[in-house]
Amino acid sequence: MLAETIRRFVDDESAATAIEYGLIAALIAVAAIGSFVAFGNSLVNLMGIGTGSAAEVMATQSAKIQ
Numbered sequence: 001m002l003a004e005t006i007r008r009f010v011d012d013e014s015a016a017t018a019i020e021y022g023l024i025a026a027l028i029a030v031a032a033i034g035s036f037v038a039f040g041n042s043l044v045n046l047m048g049i050g051t052g053s054a055a056e057v058m059a060t061q062s063a064k065i066q
Helices: 002-011 014-047 050-065
Strands: none
Touching: none
C-alpha cells in the first residue's frame, strides 16, 4: 500500500507542471518590468506628457477620419 502511494506520487506530474507555469509567468513578469523600466521614458515621450496629449492625438485623428 505504501509502495503504491509512493508510485502514484512519483507519477503525478500536475504539481511539476504548475511549478513550470509559475516559473514561466515569473520570467514574463520580470521581462515586462525590465522593459517598462528600460523604455519607460520613451513611452512617455511617445504618448506625450500626461493624458491630455494622448487625448489630443486621438481627437485629431478622429477628426481626420470623419
